Amino acid sequence: MEWFAAQGGSGDGMSMIMLMVPVFIIMYVLMIRPQKQKEKKRKEMISKIKKNDRVVTIGGIHGTIVTVKDNETVIKVDESSNTRLKLSKSAIARVVDQEGADGDEA
DSSP: OHHHHHHOSTHHHHHHHHHHHHHHHHHIIIIIHHHHHHHHHHHHHHHTOOTTOEEEETTOOEEEEEEEOSSEEEEEEETTTTEEEEEEGGGEEEEEOTTSSBSSOO
16 A cells, blocks of 8 residues: 555656546547537638528528628518518528538538
8 A cells, every 4th residue: 555655746747637638639639620610611601692592590491592791681481472581690500502402511
């Protein structure tokens, strides 16, 4: 037992740091980096939206872009009654291509 007590000096701090560095690197590679890449793609998608793009909002509403302004868009959700919604650009979840398949979603 005395042997274990003798080793418990300043070396413990250094070994703790040596364990923390690989854990942080693994967390960065597996969690932080992919999240940053996903957010970059989302911002790029939102900046590229234009009139007549078909979109889906974060609430699941499907529509067609009518106008695009700095931070907001107007989408048409119903052809027959000409229903339009004014939304923040951040409320757009994805752009849908003309065939109905998802456009920019991974």
